[in-house]
Amino acid sequence: MVYRRTHQVVKRLAARRSAILAAARDAAAAGGMAAVQIAPVAIRANVAAGTVYRYFPSKADLISELIAEVSRDELAAIRRAADAAPGPSSALAAAVTTVAVHVLSQRKLAWGILAEPVDVDVTASRLASRREIAGEIAARIDAAVRAGHLPAQDTALAATALLGALHESLVGPLAPDNTDDSGKLRDAVQTVTLLALRAVGVMDARARGLVVQAVLPGRTLVGA
Amino acid sequence: MVYRRTHQVVKRLAARRSAILAAARDAAAAGGMAAVQIAPVAIRANVAAGTVYRYFPSKADLISELIAEVSRDELAAIRRAADAAPGPSSALAAAVTTVAVHVLSQRKLAWGILAEPVDVDVTASRLASRREIAGEIAARIDAAVRAGHLPAQDTALAATALLGALHESLVGPLAPDNTDDSGKLRDAVQTVTLLALRAVGVMDARARGLVVQAVLPGRTLVGA
DNA sequence: TGAAGAACTGAACACCTATTCAGAGCTGAT
DNA sequence: ATCAGCTCTGAATAGGTGTTCAGTTCTTCA
Numbered sequence: 001m002v003y004r005r006t007h008q009v010v011k012r013l014a015a016r017r018s019a020i021l022a023a024a025r026d027a028a029a030a031g032g033m034a035a036v037q038i039a040p041v042a043i044r045a046n047v048a049a050g051t052v053y054r055y056f057p058s059k060a061d062l063i064s065e066l067i068a069e070v071s072r073d074e075l076a077a078i079r080r081a082a083d084a085a086p087g088p089s090s091a092l093a094a095a096v097t098t099v100a101v102h103v104l105s106q107r108k109l110a111w112g113i114l115a116e117p118v119d120v121d122v123t124a125s126r127l128a129s130r131r132e133i134a135g136e137i138a139a140r141i142d143a144a145v146r147a148g149h150l151p152a153q154d155t156a157l158a159a160t161a162l163l164g165a166l167h168e169s170l171v172g173p174l175a176p177d178n179t180d181d182s183g184k185l186r187d188a189v190q191t192v193t194l195l196a197l198r199a200v201g202v203m204d205a206r207a208r209g210l211v212v213q214a215v216l217p218g219r220t221l222v223g224a
Numbered sequence: 225m226v227y228r229r230t231h232q233v234v235k236r237l238a239a240r241r242s243a244i245l246a247a248a249r250d251a252a253a254a255g256g257m258a259a260v261q262i263a264p265v266a267i268r269a270n271v272a273a274g275t276v277y278r279y280f281p282s283k284a285d286l287i288s289e290l291i292a293e294v295s296r297d298e299l300a301a302i303r304r305a306a307d308a309a310p311g312p313s314s315a316l317a318a319a320v321t322t323v324a325v326h327v328l329s330q331r332k333l334a335w336g337i338l339a340e341p342v343d344v345d346v347t348a349s350r351l352a353s354r355r356e357i358a359g360e361i362a363a364r365i366d367a368a369v370r371a372g373h374l375p376a377q378d379t380a381l382a383a384t385a386l387l388g389a390l391h392e393s394l395v396g397p398l399a400p401d402n403t404d405d406s407g408k409l410r411d412a413v414q415t416v417t418l419l420a421l422r423a424v425g426v427m428d429a430r431a432r433g434l435v436v437q438a439v440l441p442g443r444t445l446v447g448a
Numbered sequence: 449t450g451a452a453g454a455a456c457t458g459a460a461c462a463c464c465t466a467t468t469c470a471g472a473g474c475t476g477a478t
Numbered sequence: 479a480t481c482a483g484c485t486c487t488g489a490a491t492a493g494g495t496g497t498t499c500a501g502t503t504c505t506t507c508a
Contacts (some may be wrong), residue, residue: 004453006506008503009505017354021378037495038496039495039496041283047457048457050458051457051498053497056498059495065274070417115339115343117340120430123397127397130397131398134398153415157400157415157419158419160396162389164391164393166385166388169384169385172388173351174349174355175384176306193383195382198425199423200421201428214489228477228485229476230475230476233476233484233485263466266488271487271490272486273466273467274468274486274487274488277467283466283467348460373456
Protein backbone atom coordinates (compact mmCIF):
# COMPACT_ATOMS: atom_id res chain seq x y z
CA MET A 1 0.00 0.00 0.00
CA VAL A 2 1.10 3.48 -0.69
CA TYR A 3 -1.10 5.12 1.89
CA ARG A 4 -1.08 4.74 5.60
CA ARG A 5 -2.78 6.81 8.25
CA THR A 6 -0.35 9.30 9.56
CA HIS A 7 -0.49 10.69 13.06
CA GLN A 8 -1.64 14.00 11.67
CA VAL A 9 -4.55 12.40 9.89
CA VAL A 10 -5.54 10.44 12.94
CA LYS A 11 -5.63 13.66 14.87
CA ARG A 12 -7.68 15.40 12.21
CA LEU A 13 -10.16 12.56 12.13
CA ALA A 14 -10.53 12.69 15.88
CA ALA A 15 -10.96 16.44 15.71
CA ARG A 16 -13.66 16.07 13.11
CA ARG A 17 -15.45 13.51 15.16
CA SER A 18 -15.35 15.87 18.11
CA ALA A 19 -16.54 18.70 15.92
CA ILE A 20 -19.54 16.69 14.84
CA LEU A 21 -20.36 15.77 18.41
CA ALA A 22 -19.87 19.34 19.51
CA ALA A 23 -22.13 20.55 16.74
CA ALA A 24 -24.75 18.09 17.87
CA ARG A 25 -24.37 19.27 21.43
CA ASP A 26 -24.67 22.89 20.40
CA ALA A 27 -27.75 22.11 18.40
CA ALA A 28 -29.30 20.25 21.31
CA ALA A 29 -28.45 23.01 23.76
CA ALA A 30 -30.01 25.55 21.47
CA GLY A 31 -33.08 23.77 20.23
CA GLY A 32 -33.37 20.46 22.01
CA MET A 33 -32.97 17.08 20.38
CA ALA A 34 -35.37 18.08 17.66
CA ALA A 35 -32.67 20.38 16.38
CA VAL A 36 -30.20 17.56 16.12
CA GLN A 37 -30.75 16.67 12.49
CA ILE A 38 -28.05 15.30 10.29
CA ALA A 39 -28.00 18.04 7.68
CA PRO A 40 -27.88 21.00 10.09
CA VAL A 41 -25.37 19.28 12.35
CA ALA A 42 -23.17 18.58 9.34
CA ILE A 43 -23.30 22.23 8.35
CA ARG A 44 -22.41 23.37 11.87
CA ALA A 45 -19.47 20.99 11.83
CA ASN A 46 -18.38 22.09 8.37
CA VAL A 47 -18.82 18.73 6.73
CA ALA A 48 -21.27 17.19 4.31
CA ALA A 49 -24.19 15.11 5.48
CA GLY A 50 -22.59 11.95 4.18
CA THR A 51 -19.46 12.58 6.20
CA VAL A 52 -21.37 12.27 9.43
CA TYR A 53 -21.92 8.66 8.49
CA ARG A 54 -18.21 8.04 8.31
CA TYR A 55 -18.06 8.78 12.01
CA PHE A 56 -21.39 7.58 13.30
CA PRO A 57 -23.20 4.58 11.83
CA SER A 58 -26.55 6.24 12.35
CA LYS A 59 -28.26 9.18 13.92
CA ALA A 60 -29.13 6.97 16.85
CA ASP A 61 -25.44 6.37 17.48
CA LEU A 62 -24.66 10.04 17.23
CA ILE A 63 -27.30 10.98 19.76
CA SER A 64 -26.43 8.06 21.99
CA GLU A 65 -22.87 9.22 22.16
CA LEU A 66 -24.00 12.76 22.82
CA ILE A 67 -26.06 11.53 25.72
CA ALA A 68 -23.17 9.47 27.03
CA GLU A 69 -20.81 12.41 26.80
CA VAL A 70 -23.08 14.78 28.65
CA SER A 71 -23.74 12.14 31.28
CA ARG A 72 -20.05 11.58 31.82
CA ASP A 73 -19.53 15.27 32.39
CA GLU A 74 -22.46 15.41 34.75
CA LEU A 75 -21.36 12.41 36.72
CA ALA A 76 -17.90 13.89 37.11
CA ALA A 77 -19.35 17.17 38.34
CA ILE A 78 -21.54 15.40 40.86
CA ARG A 79 -18.62 13.40 42.19
CA ARG A 80 -16.42 16.45 42.44
CA ALA A 81 -19.04 18.38 44.37
CA ALA A 82 -19.91 15.52 46.67
CA ASP A 83 -16.33 14.55 47.38
CA ALA A 84 -15.54 18.10 48.39
CA ALA A 85 -18.25 18.06 51.05
CA PRO A 86 -17.32 17.54 54.71
CA GLY A 87 -19.63 14.61 55.46
CA PRO A 88 -22.06 12.14 53.92
CA SER A 89 -25.13 14.31 54.39
CA SER A 90 -23.42 17.36 52.98
CA ALA A 91 -22.16 15.23 50.12
CA LEU A 92 -25.68 14.16 49.31
CA ALA A 93 -26.90 17.73 49.49
CA ALA A 94 -24.05 18.84 47.26
CA ALA A 95 -24.78 16.10 44.74
CA VAL A 96 -28.44 17.01 44.55
CA THR A 97 -27.69 20.69 44.28
CA THR A 98 -25.21 20.05 41.50
CA VAL A 99 -27.76 18.19 39.47
CA ALA A 100 -30.32 20.90 40.06
CA VAL A 101 -28.00 23.70 39.10
CA HIS A 102 -26.73 22.00 35.97
CA VAL A 103 -30.14 21.03 34.83
CA LEU A 104 -31.37 24.57 35.30
CA SER A 105 -28.48 26.19 33.53
CA GLN A 106 -28.86 23.97 30.47
CA ARG A 107 -32.54 23.31 30.42
CA LYS A 108 -32.95 22.55 26.76
CA LEU A 109 -30.01 20.22 26.74
CA ALA A 110 -31.16 18.53 29.92
CA TRP A 111 -34.64 18.09 28.57
CA GLY A 112 -33.23 16.67 25.37
CA ILE A 113 -30.98 14.23 27.17
CA LEU A 114 -33.62 13.16 29.62
CA ALA A 115 -36.99 13.10 28.09
CA GLU A 116 -37.52 14.87 24.82
CA PRO A 117 -39.14 12.76 22.15
CA VAL A 118 -36.60 11.71 19.54
CA ASP A 119 -37.36 10.06 16.24
CA VAL A 120 -34.70 7.42 16.71
CA ASP A 121 -34.38 4.93 19.49
CA VAL A 122 -32.07 6.18 22.22
CA THR A 123 -33.69 4.40 25.13
CA ALA A 124 -30.59 2.35 25.77
CA SER A 125 -28.27 5.28 26.23
CA ARG A 126 -30.83 7.23 28.18
CA LEU A 127 -31.20 4.25 30.43
CA ALA A 128 -27.46 3.99 30.89
CA SER A 129 -27.24 7.68 31.60
CA ARG A 130 -29.88 7.50 34.27
CA ARG A 131 -28.36 4.43 35.77
CA GLU A 132 -25.04 6.18 36.17
CA ILE A 133 -26.42 9.30 37.77
CA ALA A 134 -28.97 7.47 39.89
CA GLY A 135 -26.30 5.04 40.98
CA GLU A 136 -24.11 7.86 42.17
CA ILE A 137 -26.95 9.47 44.10
CA ALA A 138 -27.91 6.11 45.54
CA ALA A 139 -24.35 5.61 46.74
CA ARG A 140 -24.43 8.97 48.46
CA ILE A 141 -27.73 8.19 50.14
CA ASP A 142 -26.30 4.89 51.19
CA ALA A 143 -23.28 6.56 52.76
CA ALA A 144 -25.56 8.86 54.74
CA VAL A 145 -27.62 5.88 55.86
CA ARG A 146 -24.51 4.01 56.97
CA ALA A 147 -23.39 7.10 58.85
CA GLY A 148 -26.63 6.94 60.73
CA HIS A 149 -27.92 10.22 59.33
CA LEU A 150 -30.79 8.66 57.44
CA PRO A 151 -33.20 5.81 58.06
CA ALA A 152 -32.57 2.57 56.21
CA GLN A 153 -34.39 2.51 52.88
CA ASP A 154 -34.41 1.28 49.32
CA THR A 155 -31.70 3.63 48.16
CA ALA A 156 -31.97 2.81 44.48
CA LEU A 157 -35.65 3.61 44.42
CA ALA A 158 -35.10 6.71 46.51
CA ALA A 159 -32.40 7.96 44.15
CA THR A 160 -34.64 7.40 41.16
CA ALA A 161 -37.55 9.18 42.76
CA LEU A 162 -35.33 12.01 43.79
CA LEU A 163 -34.04 12.57 40.29
CA GLY A 164 -37.56 12.37 38.96
CA ALA A 165 -38.57 15.11 41.35
CA LEU A 166 -35.69 17.32 40.32
CA HIS A 167 -36.24 16.86 36.63
CA GLU A 168 -39.95 17.26 36.62
CA SER A 169 -39.95 20.33 38.77
CA LEU A 170 -37.02 22.04 37.09
CA VAL A 171 -37.21 21.15 33.41
CA GLY A 172 -40.54 19.44 33.09
CA PRO A 173 -43.46 21.09 31.34
CA LEU A 174 -44.72 22.54 34.59
CA ALA A 175 -41.40 24.00 35.58
CA PRO A 176 -41.69 27.68 36.37
CA ASP A 177 -40.06 29.59 33.55
CA ASN A 178 -37.68 31.96 35.36
CA THR A 179 -35.05 31.68 32.70
CA ASP A 180 -33.24 34.85 33.60
CA ASP A 181 -34.11 35.73 37.17
CA SER A 182 -31.07 34.36 38.93
CA GLY A 183 -32.65 34.89 42.33
CA LYS A 184 -35.68 32.80 41.47
CA LEU A 185 -33.50 30.13 39.99
CA ARG A 186 -31.59 29.94 43.24
CA ASP A 187 -34.84 29.75 45.16
CA ALA A 188 -36.04 26.91 43.00
CA VAL A 189 -32.82 25.01 43.53
CA GLN A 190 -33.09 25.49 47.27
CA THR A 191 -36.71 24.50 47.47
CA VAL A 192 -36.28 21.39 45.43
CA THR A 193 -33.12 20.33 47.19
CA LEU A 194 -34.85 20.74 50.51
CA LEU A 195 -37.74 18.65 49.28
CA ALA A 196 -35.38 15.96 48.07
CA LEU A 197 -33.43 15.77 51.30
CA ARG A 198 -36.56 15.59 53.39
CA ALA A 199 -37.84 12.82 51.13
CA VAL A 200 -34.96 10.56 52.06
CA GLY A 201 -35.41 11.33 55.71
CA VAL A 202 -33.18 14.24 56.57
CA MET A 203 -34.77 16.08 59.47
CA ASP A 204 -36.29 19.35 58.38
CA ALA A 205 -34.10 21.66 60.46
CA ARG A 206 -30.93 19.89 59.49
CA ALA A 207 -32.01 19.79 55.86
CA ARG A 208 -32.34 23.56 55.75
CA GLY A 209 -28.81 23.93 57.01
CA LEU A 210 -27.44 21.51 54.45
CA VAL A 211 -29.25 23.18 51.62
CA VAL A 212 -27.95 26.60 52.51
CA GLN A 213 -24.43 25.24 52.75
CA ALA A 214 -24.70 23.40 49.48
CA VAL A 215 -26.20 26.26 47.55
CA LEU A 216 -24.15 29.10 48.96
CA PRO A 217 -20.61 28.40 47.74
CA GLY A 218 -20.68 31.05 45.08
CA ARG A 219 -22.00 28.69 42.51
CA THR A 220 -23.15 30.54 39.49
CA LEU A 221 -26.33 29.42 37.86
CA VAL A 222 -25.63 30.58 34.36
CA GLY A 223 -22.91 29.14 32.21
CA ALA A 224 -22.83 25.56 33.46
CA MET B 225 -83.28 19.48 2.33
CA VAL B 226 -84.38 15.90 2.20
CA TYR B 227 -82.03 14.63 4.85
CA ARG B 228 -81.74 15.58 8.46
CA ARG B 229 -79.77 13.93 11.20
CA THR B 230 -82.02 11.74 13.20
CA HIS B 231 -81.50 11.00 16.86
CA GLN B 232 -80.48 7.49 16.01
CA VAL B 233 -77.77 8.70 13.68
CA VAL B 234 -76.47 11.15 16.24
CA LYS B 235 -76.16 8.31 18.69
CA ARG B 236 -74.39 6.13 16.18
CA LEU B 237 -71.92 8.88 15.37
CA ALA B 238 -71.19 9.39 19.04
CA ALA B 239 -70.75 5.67 19.51
CA ARG B 240 -68.32 5.56 16.64
CA ARG B 241 -66.33 8.42 18.04
CA SER B 242 -66.14 6.61 21.35
CA ALA B 243 -65.15 3.42 19.63
CA ILE B 244 -62.26 5.17 17.93
CA LEU B 245 -61.11 6.71 21.18
CA ALA B 246 -61.47 3.40 22.94
CA ALA B 247 -59.46 1.70 20.23
CA ALA B 248 -56.78 4.31 20.65
CA ARG B 249 -56.79 3.78 24.39
CA ASP B 250 -56.54 0.03 23.98
CA ALA B 251 -53.67 0.43 21.60
CA ALA B 252 -51.88 2.79 23.96
CA ALA B 253 -52.45 0.50 26.93
CA ALA B 254 -51.09 -2.42 24.99
CA GLY B 255 -48.18 -0.89 23.18
CA GLY B 256 -47.77 2.69 24.28
CA MET B 257 -48.35 5.71 22.12
CA ALA B 258 -46.20 4.22 19.41
CA ALA B 259 -48.99 1.74 18.82
CA VAL B 260 -51.52 4.49 18.30
CA GLN B 261 -51.34 4.68 14.54
CA ILE B 262 -54.25 5.64 12.41
CA ALA B 263 -54.55 2.47 10.39
CA PRO B 264 -54.39 -0.01 13.28
CA VAL B 265 -56.68 2.12 15.41
CA ALA B 266 -59.16 2.28 12.55
CA ILE B 267 -59.12 -1.48 12.22
CA ARG B 268 -59.63 -1.96 15.95
CA ALA B 269 -62.58 0.41 15.79
CA ASN B 270 -64.01 -1.30 12.70
CA VAL B 271 -63.79 1.70 10.45
CA ALA B 272 -61.61 2.73 7.57
CA ALA B 273 -58.61 4.96 8.04
CA GLY B 274 -60.35 7.86 6.35
CA THR B 275 -63.23 7.65 8.76
CA VAL B 276 -61.01 8.49 11.67
CA TYR B 277 -60.56 11.87 10.04
CA ARG B 278 -64.28 12.51 10.09
CA TYR B 279 -64.10 12.45 13.86
CA PHE B 280 -60.66 13.84 14.60
CA PRO B 281 -59.01 16.50 12.46
CA SER B 282 -55.62 14.93 12.94
CA LYS B 283 -53.73 12.32 14.83
CA ALA B 284 -52.59 15.02 17.22
CA ASP B 285 -56.21 15.76 18.08
CA LEU B 286 -56.99 12.12 18.58
CA ILE B 287 -54.10 11.63 20.97
CA SER B 288 -54.79 14.90 22.71
CA GLU B 289 -58.30 13.83 23.42
CA LEU B 290 -57.09 10.46 24.59
CA ILE B 291 -54.78 12.17 27.02
CA ALA B 292 -57.54 14.45 28.20
CA GLU B 293 -59.90 11.54 28.73
CA VAL B 294 -57.43 9.51 30.74
CA SER B 295 -56.58 12.56 32.80
CA ARG B 296 -60.21 13.25 33.56
CA ASP B 297 -60.61 9.71 34.81
CA GLU B 298 -57.48 9.97 36.87
CA LEU B 299 -58.45 13.28 38.38
CA ALA B 300 -61.84 11.91 39.35
CA ALA B 301 -60.23 8.90 41.00
CA ILE B 302 -57.84 11.07 42.95
CA ARG B 303 -60.65 13.29 44.19
CA ARG B 304 -62.78 10.34 45.16
CA ALA B 305 -59.95 8.78 47.16
CA ALA B 306 -58.92 11.99 48.82
CA ASP B 307 -62.44 13.08 49.69
CA ALA B 308 -63.08 9.76 51.37
CA ALA B 309 -60.15 10.27 53.73
CA PRO B 310 -60.73 11.43 57.32
CA GLY B 311 -58.39 14.43 57.29
CA PRO B 312 -56.14 16.58 55.11
CA SER B 313 -53.01 14.50 55.66
CA SER B 314 -54.81 11.27 54.99
CA ALA B 315 -56.36 12.87 51.94
CA LEU B 316 -52.94 13.76 50.62
CA ALA B 317 -51.68 10.26 51.30
CA ALA B 318 -54.72 8.81 49.59
CA ALA B 319 -54.25 11.05 46.58
CA VAL B 320 -50.62 10.11 46.20
CA THR B 321 -51.35 6.43 46.67
CA THR B 322 -54.08 6.59 44.07
CA VAL B 323 -51.75 8.03 41.49
CA ALA B 324 -49.11 5.46 42.31
CA VAL B 325 -51.50 2.55 42.09
CA HIS B 326 -53.06 3.67 38.84
CA VAL B 327 -49.78 4.42 37.24
CA LEU B 328 -48.47 1.01 38.20
CA SER B 329 -51.50 -0.88 37.02
CA GLN B 330 -51.42 0.75 33.61
CA ARG B 331 -47.77 1.37 33.12
CA LYS B 332 -47.69 1.47 29.34
CA LEU B 333 -50.66 3.77 29.18
CA ALA B 334 -49.23 6.01 31.88
CA TRP B 335 -45.89 6.19 30.16
CA GLY B 336 -47.62 7.01 26.91
CA ILE B 337 -49.71 9.74 28.45
CA LEU B 338 -46.88 11.21 30.42
CA ALA B 339 -43.66 10.99 28.59
CA GLU B 340 -43.41 8.66 25.65
CA PRO B 341 -42.06 10.24 22.50
CA VAL B 342 -44.84 10.82 20.01
CA ASP B 343 -44.44 11.85 16.41
CA VAL B 344 -47.08 14.54 16.65
CA ASP B 345 -47.15 17.49 18.98
CA VAL B 346 -49.17 16.78 22.09
CA THR B 347 -47.31 19.03 24.47
CA ALA B 348 -50.35 21.19 25.03
CA SER B 349 -52.60 18.42 26.21
CA ARG B 350 -49.84 16.82 28.22
CA LEU B 351 -49.29 20.15 29.87
CA ALA B 352 -52.97 20.51 30.63
CA SER B 353 -53.10 17.00 31.99
CA ARG B 354 -50.21 17.64 34.32
CA ARG B 355 -51.61 20.93 35.40
CA GLU B 356 -54.87 19.32 36.41
CA ILE B 357 -53.33 16.51 38.40
CA ALA B 358 -50.61 18.65 39.90
CA GLY B 359 -53.20 21.27 40.81
CA GLU B 360 -55.23 18.72 42.68
CA ILE B 361 -52.22 17.44 44.59
CA ALA B 362 -51.15 21.00 45.31
CA ALA B 363 -54.59 21.72 46.73
CA ARG B 364 -54.31 18.72 49.01
CA ILE B 365 -50.88 19.75 50.20
CA ASP B 366 -52.24 23.19 50.79
CA ALA B 367 -55.07 21.85 52.90
CA ALA B 368 -52.61 19.93 55.03
CA VAL B 369 -50.48 23.03 55.42
CA ARG B 370 -53.48 25.09 56.47
CA ALA B 371 -54.40 22.39 58.96
CA GLY B 372 -50.97 22.83 60.48
CA HIS B 373 -49.81 19.35 59.56
CA LEU B 374 -47.13 20.53 57.15
CA PRO B 375 -44.70 23.42 57.03
CA ALA B 376 -45.52 26.29 54.71
CA GLN B 377 -44.04 25.76 51.27
CA ASP B 378 -44.35 26.34 47.56
CA THR B 379 -47.15 23.86 47.10
CA ALA B 380 -47.22 24.05 43.32
CA LEU B 381 -43.55 23.21 43.06
CA ALA B 382 -43.90 20.54 45.70
CA ALA B 383 -46.79 18.90 43.86
CA THR B 384 -44.84 18.91 40.62
CA ALA B 385 -41.78 17.43 42.25
CA LEU B 386 -43.87 14.85 43.95
CA LEU B 387 -45.47 13.68 40.72
CA GLY B 388 -42.09 13.63 39.07
CA ALA B 389 -40.83 11.34 41.80
CA LEU B 390 -43.79 9.00 41.44
CA HIS B 391 -43.59 8.83 37.70
CA GLU B 392 -39.89 8.39 37.41
CA SER B 393 -39.67 5.74 40.05
CA LEU B 394 -42.73 3.78 38.99
CA VAL B 395 -42.87 4.01 35.21
CA GLY B 396 -39.61 5.62 34.29
CA PRO B 397 -36.86 3.66 32.58
CA LEU B 398 -35.27 2.78 35.89
CA ALA B 399 -38.49 1.56 37.42
CA PRO B 400 -38.10 -1.94 38.83
CA ASP B 401 -39.93 -4.31 36.56
CA ASN B 402 -42.11 -6.34 38.95
CA THR B 403 -45.00 -6.50 36.56
CA ASP B 404 -46.68 -9.45 38.16
CA ASP B 405 -45.46 -9.70 41.72
CA SER B 406 -48.34 -8.03 43.49
CA GLY B 407 -46.43 -7.94 46.76
CA LYS B 408 -43.54 -6.06 45.28
CA LEU B 409 -45.89 -3.68 43.56
CA ARG B 410 -47.46 -2.89 46.89
CA ASP B 411 -44.06 -2.39 48.43
CA ALA B 412 -43.09 0.01 45.69
CA VAL B 413 -46.27 2.00 46.18
CA GLN B 414 -45.65 2.18 49.92
CA THR B 415 -42.04 3.16 49.59
CA VAL B 416 -42.68 5.87 47.09
CA THR B 417 -45.67 7.25 48.91
CA LEU B 418 -43.65 7.41 52.08
CA LEU B 419 -40.90 9.24 50.25
CA ALA B 420 -43.37 11.69 48.79
CA LEU B 421 -45.02 12.45 52.10
CA ARG B 422 -41.73 12.98 53.85
CA ALA B 423 -40.67 15.29 51.04
CA VAL B 424 -43.47 17.71 51.83
CA GLY B 425 -42.68 17.56 55.49
CA VAL B 426 -44.77 14.83 57.05
CA MET B 427 -42.89 13.48 60.05
CA ASP B 428 -41.48 10.06 59.43
CA ALA B 429 -43.48 8.16 62.02
CA ARG B 430 -46.71 9.83 61.06
CA ALA B 431 -45.96 9.27 57.40
CA ARG B 432 -45.63 5.54 57.89
CA GLY B 433 -49.00 5.44 59.55
CA LEU B 434 -50.65 7.41 56.80
CA VAL B 435 -49.13 5.26 54.11
CA VAL B 436 -50.30 2.06 55.69
CA GLN B 437 -53.79 3.47 56.05
CA ALA B 438 -53.88 4.69 52.49
CA VAL B 439 -52.54 1.52 50.95
CA LEU B 440 -54.37 -1.00 53.07
CA PRO B 441 -58.04 -0.52 52.17
CA GLY B 442 -58.20 -3.59 49.98
CA ARG B 443 -57.15 -1.72 46.89
CA THR B 444 -56.23 -4.16 44.20
CA LEU B 445 -53.27 -3.34 42.04
CA VAL B 446 -54.28 -5.13 38.92
CA GLY B 447 -57.19 -4.10 36.77
CA ALA B 448 -57.21 -0.36 37.51
C1' DT C 449 5.25 12.95 -9.84
C1' DG C 450 2.06 9.29 -10.04
C1' DA C 451 -0.59 5.69 -8.29
C1' DA C 452 -3.35 3.68 -4.66
C1' DG C 453 -6.09 4.09 -1.16
C1' DA C 454 -8.83 6.88 2.10
C1' DA C 455 -11.98 10.48 3.07
C1' DC C 456 -15.47 13.62 1.58
C1' DT C 457 -19.33 15.33 -1.03
C1' DG C 458 -24.27 16.16 -1.79
C1' DA C 459 -27.85 14.95 -4.78
C1' DA C 460 -30.79 11.08 -5.14
C1' DC C 461 -33.13 7.55 -2.77
C1' DA C 462 -35.88 5.02 0.62
C1' DC C 463 -39.05 4.56 3.88
C1' DC C 464 -42.85 5.25 6.61
C1' DT C 465 -47.17 6.73 8.08
C1' DA C 466 -50.37 10.72 8.31
C1' DT C 467 -53.58 12.64 5.27
C1' DT C 468 -56.54 13.17 1.20
C1' DC C 469 -60.38 12.50 -1.96
C1' DA C 470 -63.14 10.52 -5.67
C1' DG C 471 -66.36 7.27 -5.67
C1' DA C 472 -69.53 3.84 -3.18
C1' DG C 473 -72.94 3.15 0.24
C1' DC C 474 -76.51 4.91 3.51
C1' DT C 475 -80.20 7.62 5.46
C1' DG C 476 -84.25 10.29 5.60
C1' DA C 477 -87.89 13.10 3.60
C1' DT C 478 -91.20 13.38 -0.16
C1' DA D 479 -89.31 4.71 -5.23
C1' DT D 480 -86.31 8.44 -5.59
C1' DC D 481 -82.99 11.65 -4.84
C1' DA D 482 -80.29 15.02 -2.06
C1' DG D 483 -77.15 15.05 1.19
C1' DC D 484 -74.36 12.74 4.55
C1' DT D 485 -71.03 9.16 5.81
C1' DC D 486 -67.70 5.75 4.79
C1' DT D 487 -64.06 3.61 2.15
C1' DG D 488 -59.18 2.54 1.17
C1' DA D 489 -55.91 3.12 -2.34
C1' DA D 490 -53.10 6.84 -3.70
C1' DT D 491 -50.53 10.79 -2.26
C1' DA D 492 -47.49 13.83 0.33
C1' DG D 493 -43.81 15.30 2.93
C1' DG D 494 -39.87 15.13 5.46
C1' DT D 495 -35.59 13.33 7.00
C1' DG D 496 -32.28 9.53 7.62
C1' DT D 497 -29.27 7.04 4.64
C1' DT D 498 -26.68 5.71 0.50
C1' DC D 499 -23.18 5.80 -3.06
C1' DA D 500 -20.86 7.09 -7.44
C1' DG D 501 -17.90 10.52 -8.28
C1' DT D 502 -14.42 13.94 -6.52
C1' DT D 503 -10.76 15.47 -3.68
C1' DC D 504 -7.16 14.69 -0.61
C1' DT D 505 -3.18 12.11 1.50
C1' DT D 506 0.66 9.18 1.53
C1' DC D 507 4.61 7.03 -0.21
C1' DA D 508 7.67 4.87 -3.93
